[in-house]
Amino acid sequence: MSTPQAARTAKAAPTKTPDASRRSQRSRQAILDASMELVGEVGYNRLTIEAIASRAGVGKQTIYRWWSSKAAVLLDAFLSVVHDNGYDNGIPDTGDLEADLKAVLRATADEFTDAGFEAPYRALAVAGAADAELAQEFVERLQEPGLEVYIRRLRLAQEAGQIAEDLDLHLAVELLLxxxxxxxxxxxxxxxxxxxxxxxxxxxxxxx
Amino acid sequence: MSTPQAARTAKAAPTKTPDASRRSQRSRQAILDASMELVGEVGYNRLTIEAIASRAGVGKQTIYRWWSSKAAVLLDAFLSVVHDNGYDNGIPDTGDLEADLKAVLRATADEFTDAGFEAPYRALAVAGAADAELAQEFVERLQEPGLEVYIRRLRLAQEAGQIAEDLDLHLAVELLLxxxxxxxxxxxxxxxxxxxxxxxxxxxxxxx
Known part of the structure; x- marks a missing residue:
């Protein structure tokens, strides 16, 4: 998986002083939070940069300084959630692959039946299914890194001789998820x- | 799988004479063809009954006589394609399950990379993902009957002792497709x- 935290920090770097940097980080997080809330409320098509700015209490130009489009904001908002929830830290390895995969899929089921996550994620998935350009960003930045977390866990199992040594791990994770x-x-x-x-x-x- | 041909014939039955019946069937097919063409061109959200009627050369009231909504028209249009392509006849049984499944999935790949099918089907899938009510019709009338065709073929393999006798066939088809x-x-x-x-x-x- 790429390092969303590093990417975010690098993007938020134009500030000079500690105080300005803290304000900048607060604005950034407010924008990400607002975009997640709003897309769940109005859907992707009716989501606007103006509404995000208004909800976050910042000017539109603040958003455009960091992001080129609403899709870019929303993808960063999801990467932020992924990071905050620690998903990019990988799947636990207790040595019992079946137990580890069951635990992570149960947690994922909880998440996908939670309206606060479900509504914005569905809005993004629907927009990605409809729009080929957005789909590419969605797959590269969110979906493939998500698969990679599982691939890493399967690779450990493969090295431990628990699954077939010639298994195509990418296809295997597609089959599972x-x-x-x-x-x-x-x-x-x-x-x-x-x-x-x-x-x-x-x-x-x-x-x- | 249900019998879409029988359902369509029953629905198209208010006519009295052979000539009127033939006209009625022609109108019906023109409406289904027009709805497939149009949804691929403008997407589900901008598809209207008026535009379908205009493209098909019929009055709006002709459409409303047979269908309650654009979703209902579109689902019948897909069921018509499914039937015309013979998918509801089931997957061939040569006795070699692997060869039979490979053949049908290759044919499905050809279909899903054909723009004439891909665009309208994507429009319907996107609309279903966004709208819970449409999703239910989509799943009940198109998706589940599609899975059932595979379940029937797997059941034959199960009876022949080629796959596990306690296999959950519905989950198995989900895993495959x-x-x-x-x-x-x-x-x-x-x-x-x-x-x-x-x-x-x-x-x-x-x-x-």
Whole structure:
């Protein structure tokens, strides 16, 4: 996974003094928070830089100093959540791959059934499905780094001889996560622990 | 799977004479064709019953006689394509499950990379992801019947002792198809034969 924290710090660097730097960081976080709230409320299409600025209590030019578009703001807002929740730290390795994957998928199910996360993430996913350019940013900055966290955990299991040594790890993670993502996006079934546990068990049979 | 042909015939039945019936069927097909063309051109949100009527050369009241909403028209248009392409006839059973699944997924990849199908189907999928009510119709009438075709083929393999006798067939089909659907919807990777073949091979390892 890339290092969103480093990227954010680098972007927020035009300030000179400690006080100005703190104010800058507060504005930045207010903008990210406002964009997450608003996209959940009005959807991606009706989200505007003006509304984000107003909700965050900053001027539009402050937003444009750091970001080129609402999509760029929103992607950084999600990367901020990903980072704050520690997802980029990786999946725990207790040595028991099945238990570790079940735990992380149960936590993901909790997250995707939480309205505060669900609404903005759905707005972004819908916008990405409709718009090829946004989709590319979405995949490169959010989806692929998310898969990479699982790939790293599977690689450890592979090195420990717990899964097949010739397994295509990227395809394996697609097999594990896509049924969850599809159920969520199309609302075709509930994201219960029963579902995520059975999904892990079935996918692992393909990995061994 | 339900029988869309029977449903369509039943719906198109208010006519009295053979001539009127033929005219009615022609109008019906013109409406379905127009809705597929238009949704690919303007997207779901900007699709209107008026525009469909105009393109099909019928009055708005003709459409409202048979359908309650644009979503209902569009779903019937897709069911018509599904039926015309023979998908509801099921997946061939040559006795070789791997070969049969590879053949059908290659054909599906061809279809999903064809712009004439891709654009309207993406418009409908995006609308379904955004709208919970439409999602329910989409899942019940199009997605679940699509899964059922695969479930039937897996059941034959199960009866022949080729896959595990306690396999959850619905979850198995989700495991097989979701990585394809996710790649397509998020545009995260190409829908090549190489991808679909590897996907079938990996999923089958989970089924045995």
């Amino acid at each position: 896509s049924p969850f993502q599809q159920r969520w996006l199309t609302r075709s079934g509930p994201l219960t622990y029963e579902f995520t546990d059975r999904l892990v068990e079935m996918a692992l049979r393909a990995f061994r | 979701s990585p394809f659907q996710q790649r397509w919807l998020t545009r995260s990777g190409p829908l090549t034969y190489e991808f679909t073949d590897r996907l079938v091979e990996m999923a089958l390892r989970a089924f045995r």
